[in-house]
Amino acid sequence: MAEEIKKPKRPVDPNSAKYKLGQIAAGAYADAAEAKARGEMVGWCSSNFPVEIPETLGLYVVYPENQAAGIAARGYGQEMCETAESDGYSNDICAYARISLAYAKVKKCEGQDMPQPDFLLCCNNICNCMIKWYENLSRELNIPLIMIDIPFNPDYEVSDAETLYVKEQFFDAIKQLEKITGKKWSENRFRQVMEYSGRTSRAWLKAAGCAHYSPSPFNGFDLLNHMAVMVTARGKKEAAEAMELLCKEYEENHEKGESTFRGEEKYRIMFEGIACWPWLRVTSTGLKSRGINMVTTIYADAFGFIYDDFDGMCRAYASVPNAINLEKARDKRVALAKEIGVDGLLVHTNRSCKLWSGFMYEMSRQIGEACDIPVVSFDGDQADPRNFSEAQYDTRVQGLTEIMESRKAAR
Amino acid sequence: MNKKELFEKFHEIATHPETLMKRYIDEGKPVVLVAPVYTPEEIIHSMGCVPMGAWGADIQLNEAKRYFPAFICSIVQSILELGMKGVYKGASALVVPSLCDSLKCLGENWKYGVKDIPFIPMTYPQNRKPGYGHAFTKAGYERLISDLEKAAGKTFDDGALGESIRVYNDHNQAMRDFATIASKHPEVSASERSDVFKSATFMEKSEHTKLVRELIAYITEEEPAKSGTRILISGILADSPALNDIIDELGFTIAADDVAAQSRQYTVDAPDKAGNESNLDALVNKFCNMDNCSVLYDPDKKRVNMITNKAAFAEAQGVVVILTKFCDPEEFDYPLIKKACDERGLPCVLIEVDRQMENMEQARTMLQALKEMI
Structure with missing residues (x-):
């Protein structure tokens, strides 16, 4: 099955948050490419690696997960996956990993180019698959790998033992990076980065929280796009400013009765899982055409990295969505769903992500019960277009709509 | 037992672990299920329990589908299936090391799918070589001990752990010797070889070591068949x-x-304890010395x-x-x-x-x- 054909995009106001956030995300690639051309070292970094570390050290890093999502969204996912598969990688492996391993080999993709790395920064707080992917990159490219291990936490709170384990690794990672790159850690700079990261995070939480207005002042798919800045640049001043602008725009939208969601918001749902990047328009249209606004996702909560000190930062990175147990993951979602107010839950059973999907059936049952909302799931993939069926998606979303409709009528 | 009877015994244990489990429970020994891989069985053994391997089984999946999507490995899925079908009834706990993403999910699903057998997590560090990796491993073991004390009603004693470490190191050596001798004796079939290994995951280790040593003695006496x-x-x-x-x-x-x-x-034994180290420290060193495995960094x-x-x-x-x-x-x-x-x-x-x-x-x-x- 081929990926969807994209429509030409509307021009974006250069003073808008959307434009500025887009510029920041794109700028990260351009800055890294320029740095590489100047002879500076560039790193590849996993999405939930503590960005405060490379940011404080003034290192240029790019994000393979972000690149893979871009490649998939622009229609190059399948060919990159097939390149990896031709080298013996199973098509059951995470499609982001397949795309990235293929890119490390072919070093070019029209979907999204980025400079080749001199070092790798890996953190497995989202999955252990990340470790395997980066081990192979390190071996194939023969470059150093710094891996911060943040284990899945089976308990509700982060223990002192885990905080200490993570903290010692952060110190170790800083020392290794100083040695590899010759850059020096500065406490003053770290405090500044921490402040920007906190500002960006608070603005993100507030902006995403604007969905509690009914109708929501934004289309939830905006969150999926703006998330790139939260992943790659939340420790930067311009990210904090752009996120604050986004928040202001959403408040203004609400006051003016406007929204980036086009059409009447008949139903409000929570979306669970990574976006189906190769089928973004199809998945978005399937909702929009039925008057469904995806008003929130766990991402709204996930990037709220609010902390006061180094220990707090360690605990924050040990509390990202895929590092926490079912009860904590459930409670975060239930709180979000209740705070924002949703009529249903749509779950993406993502073939690429065993950890995210592996206990989702039970968790989504519990969320549905706690919030008294219908739950429907569909099969898909974050980057391999072959693992999605438009017909199944449509049928499932239709089913969800009908349940929400009958419940609304009964109220 | 002669060689044939020994192989039959290994086959019986490998194919009917439930009989063995019943025997242990009837003897008053709590059975603790251990999922793959590297559960510190020595700790469980030292507390008077019998660790029995839970690696799933060649069965169709029905119940587990309520919890797992199709793209999770069949080992993990079939462990849950067996639990939900009551095959493990009577076990005191299931210990799951979270060394892969699917194993992490197993523990979370088990809590709701099999409510009568407590789930005990074993969280290992991947950065296991530096001192902080050792410290975190030890914290994981201490947590396991605390959970086991609650689940099985037994207490931990470091001296008893020393004895269990010896039992396990002896068993490791017996299994390494068996692999070597089987390699030199092609008359040991793949099926028989598999039964010896599989029975080891179910049987109390000193019992298994004894049988394996007897088998090795028989095989050694024979003229090897043509490879x-x-x-x-x-x-x-x-x-x-x-x-x-x-x-x-x-x-x-x-x-x-x-x-x-x-x-x-x-492949890796717990080393002798050094200086002021406890037996628990020696067991920590065993894990931290491990390498050459797809689930270890x-x-x-x-x-x-x-x-x-x-x-x-x-x-x-x-x-x-x-x-x-x-x-x-x-x-x-x-x-x-x-x-x-x-x-x-x-x-x-x-x-x-x-x-x-x-x-x-x-x-x-x-x-x-x-x-x-x-």
């Missing part, structure tokens, strides 16, 4: 009766293995060269990667293993298996092709 085509097998599991029958029918001899359920778990990919070196040492003529479907740690290693084998001129084939597979004819074709290549 078949020598292969190294690698993977998580290699206990499929149908696959082992094909290996035997086609005249292969297993020269060595890098199978998680077989030799991989017996391996930035230098030492496992890849270990496999080709092991194959060379055992005079294997080919490598068979028995890949458990949806096991991504193994799937990531395969292209590098294949490449390393190609560079050394060592034929390497991939056989994908799962616990629901009834037809192994594709495996037969691959193995026939390997034989022709050799």
Whole structure:
């Protein structure tokens, strides 16, 4: 099955948050490419690696997960996956990993180019698959790998033992990076980065929280796009400013009765899982055409990295969505769903992500019960277009709509 | 028991662990289920419990589908299936080390799918070489002890752990000796070899060591049969009766293995404790010394060269990667293993298996092709 054909995009106001956030995300690639051309070292970094570390050290890093999502969204996912598969990688492996391993080999993709790395920064707080992917990159490219291990936490709170384990690794990672790159850690700079990261995070939480207005002042798919800045640049001043602008725009939208969601918001749902990047328009249209606004996702909560000190930062990175147990993951979602107010839950059973999907059936049952909302799931993939069926998606979303409709009528 | 009776005994235990489990429970010994891989069984053993391996079974999945999507490995799915069907009834707890993403999910689902058997997590560090890795491993063991005390009503004693470490180190040595002798005696079939390894996961280790030593004594006395085509097998599991029958029918001899359920778990012993160290520290050192496994962080990919070196040492003529479907740690290693084998001129084939597979004819074709290549 081929990926969807994209429509030409509307021009974006250069003073808008959307434009500025887009510029920041794109700028990260351009800055890294320029740095590489100047002879500076560039790193590849996993999405939930503590960005405060490379940011404080003034290192240029790019994000393979972000690149893979871009490649998939622009229609190059399948060919990159097939390149990896031709080298013996199973098509059951995470499609982001397949795309990235293929890119490390072919070093070019029209979907999204980025400079080749001199070092790798890996953190497995989202999955252990990340470790395997980066081990192979390190071996194939023969470059150093710094891996911060943040284990899945089976308990509700982060223990002192885990905080200490993570903290010692952060110190170790800083020392290794100083040695590899010759850059020096500065406490003053770290405090500044921490402040920007906190500002960006608070603005993100507030902006995403604007969905509690009914109708929501934004289309939830905006969150999926703006998330790139939260992943790659939340420790930067311009990210904090752009996120604050986004928040202001959403408040203004609400006051003016406007929204980036086009059409009447008949139903409000929570979306669970990574976006189906190769089928973004199809998945978005399937909702929009039925008057469904995806008003929130766990991402709204996930990037709220609010902390006061180094220990707090360690605990924050040990509390990202895929590092926490079912009860904590459930409670975060239930709180979000209740705070924002949703009529249903749509779950993406993502073939690429065993950890995210592996206990989702039970968790989504519990969320549905706690919030008294219908739950429907569909099969898909974050980057391999072959693992999605438009017909199944449509049928499932239709089913969800009908349940929400009958419940609304009964109220 | 003679040699034939010993093999029959191993086969009986390997195929009917529930009988053994009942016996232990009837004897008043709490049974603690241990999921793959590297549960510190010595701790459980030292507390007067019997650790029994829970590696799933070759069964159809029905109940587990309420919890797991189809793309989670069949080992993990079938462990939950057995739990939900009541096969493990009477066990005091299930310990799950969270060394892969699917195992992390198993524990979370188990809590709701099998409410009468408590789930005990065993959280290991991946950065296990530095001091902080040791400290975190120890914290994980202490937490396991505390959970076991609650679940099984037993207490921990470091002196008793020392004795259990000795039992386990002896067993490791017996299993290594068995693998070596089986490699030199091609009359030991793949099926028989598998039964010896599989029974080890279920049986109390001092009992198993005794039987294995008896078997080794019998095999040593015999004149080795003419060797078949020598292969190294690698993977998580290699206990499929149908696959082992094909290996035997086609005249292969297993020269060595890098199978998680077989030799991989017996390669590292707990070292002697040094200075003021406790026996628990010695057990921490055992885990932190481990390497060469797909679920243990391996930035230098030492496992890849270990496999080709092991194959060379055992005079294997080919490598068979028995890949458990949806096991991504193994799937990531395969292209590098294949490449390393190609560079050394060592034929390497991939056989994908799962616990629901009834037809192994594709495996037969691959193995026939390997034989022709050799």
